[in-house]
Amino acid sequence: MAHFPATGTPAPEKARHWSGHLYIQxxxxxxxxxxxxxxxxxxxxxxKPLGDAFIALVKMVIAPVIFLTLVTGIAGMGNxxxxxxxxxxxxAYFLFFSTLALILGLIVAHIVQPGAGLHxxxxxxxxxxxxxxxxxxxxxxxxxxxxxxxxxxxxxPLTDGDILQTxxxxxxxxxxxxxxxxxxRPVIELLERFSAIVFRMVxxxxxxxxxxxxxxxxFTVGKFGVGSLANLAGLVATFYxxxxxxxxxxxxAVGWGCGxxxxxxxxxxxxxxxxxxxxxxxxxxxPGLIExxxxxxxxxxxxxxxxxxxxxxxxxGTNIYMTLxxxxxxxxxxxxxxLGQQLLLLGVAMLSSKGAAGVTGxxxxxxxxTLSIVPDVPVAGMALILGVDRFMSExxxxxxxxxxxxxxxxxxxxxxxxxxxxxxxALDGHPKPRRRDPDITNGAEAWT
Numbered sequence: 533m534a535h536f537p538a539t540g541t542p543a544p545e546k547a548r549h550w551s552g553h554l555y556i557q558x559x560x561x562x563x564x565x566x567x568x569x570x571x572x573x574x575x576x577x578x579x580k581p582l583g584d585a586f587i588a589l590v591k592m593v594i595a596p597v598i599f600l601t602l603v604t605g606i607a608g609m610g611n612x613x614x615x616x617x618x619x620x621x622x623x624a625y626f627l628f629f630s631t632l633a634l635i636l637g638l639i640v641a642h643i644v645q646p647g648a649g650l651h652x653x654x655x656x657x658x659x660x661x662x663x664x665x666x667x668x669x670x671x672x673x674x675x676x677x678x679x680x681x682x683x684x685x686x687x688x689p690l691t692d693g694d695i696l697q698t699x700x701x702x703x704x705x706x707x708x709x710x711x712x713x714x715x716x717r718p719v720i721e722l723l724e725r726f727s728a729i730v731f732r733m734v735x736x737x738x739x740x741x742x743x744x745x746x747x748x749x750x751f752t753v754g755k756f757g758v759g760s761l762a763n764l765a766g767l768v769a770t771f772y773x774x775x776x777x778x779x780x781x782x783x784x785a786v787g788w789g790c791g792x793x794x795x796x797x798x799x800x801x802x803x804x805x806x807x808x809x810x811x812x813x814x815x816x817x818x819p820g821l822i823e824x825x826x827x828x829x830x831x832x833x834x835x836x837x838x839x840x841x842x843x844x845x846x847x848x849g850t851n852i853y854m855t856l857x858x859x860x861x862x863x864x865x866x867x868x869x870x871l872g873q874q875l876l877l878l879g880v881a882m883l884s885s886k887g888a889a890g891v892t893g894x895x896x897x898x899x900x901x902t903l904s905i906v907p908d909v910p911v912a913g914m915a916l917i918l919g920v921d922r923f924m925s926e927x928x929x930x931x932x933x934x935x936x937x938x939x940x941x942x943x944x945x946x947x948x949x950x951x952x953x954x955x956x957x958a959l960d961g962h963p964k965p966r967r968r969d970p971d972i973t974n975g976a977e978a979w980t
Contacts, residue, residue, distance in 0.1 A: 573754040575750070586745075590818075593734055594818050605836045745811055778848060790942055800961075813929060838940045847935075
């Protein structure tokens, strides 16, 4: 019988030339794409299908990766009480830091005043450009969002690629498998072998990352032009600076308290971060984040739960963007918001960021949803930032990605499900081979 390695166990790698590393290739592709988009805008804009095709390829495997990781992880827990603890702690973390991100955006907007002095009249703006976003925002309600989490069939999440639906099915399947016990062992062993194959498939697809990043960056610069940043450079610079403060100061303090360096974590995830930068999509790096968090010593059930749910509920970059952009529009249109109106804006933004989770262009749509409920800030004012939203989308995705990596480590540490030795080794650039997951019938050996 053929021998199958433990799930996710990486094959030994030979020493490669520096140009053979994925992050170097992606960085070179991003630079080449930006240059092409700048000097040949029409050609750059025409390369959009390259970026779209790569993101579609990655999305194709996201649902199987989440399902296989989570089911095998829950089955290996042996103790289902830990599942509830992980979910509770993860959502407590998400709620606290999402709120903190909203407040930070609000504070920075008051200090910097990026929209002050523009004196824009909303009636003079081209509202047709934002009508489609406003309609999409209107269609997204909390009730509709919750009902959408329930899939049509047991297998439809795996074919549709919906993250939250896949998460729900994976949790239910994992719990049922754990309750069945020994008779389910052959199924788990089969899924572990499928998992090894799927992760190898992910590795193959990642070889196309430079092509996808090249096409996406060429399109962004060719379509919108670097010059489009000039008029709204203050807002874009303020957003990038605020996000940088959140990552380095806030998340950096969290990392310091948990015994790891945020800068080392960023270096460890550099390939995935460059991929997010090039494609403006954090989903493109989701499989890589799951694999690297496991390699860094986080227990598989924690990774399987925190990473996918964080992609919908832990949107730090999006939350900073919403309050900062909302106050920019208010300042630009000479709308003075009272403290009560700003608190209302904060509360609505917290809810709407969950209601539009997983929607294409979620950052802009959640902003539209928030402003449509808080009538004091004109929705038409969104036309002011539509031209530069693509550039801010990259920063939103990067901040969301780093925030979810930190959340995974923190929740794993809270659950005593973090191998500190492996985490230190991984962040120092000397990752250790992963051990085989504990036997599903031996809950004492598994994470509890």
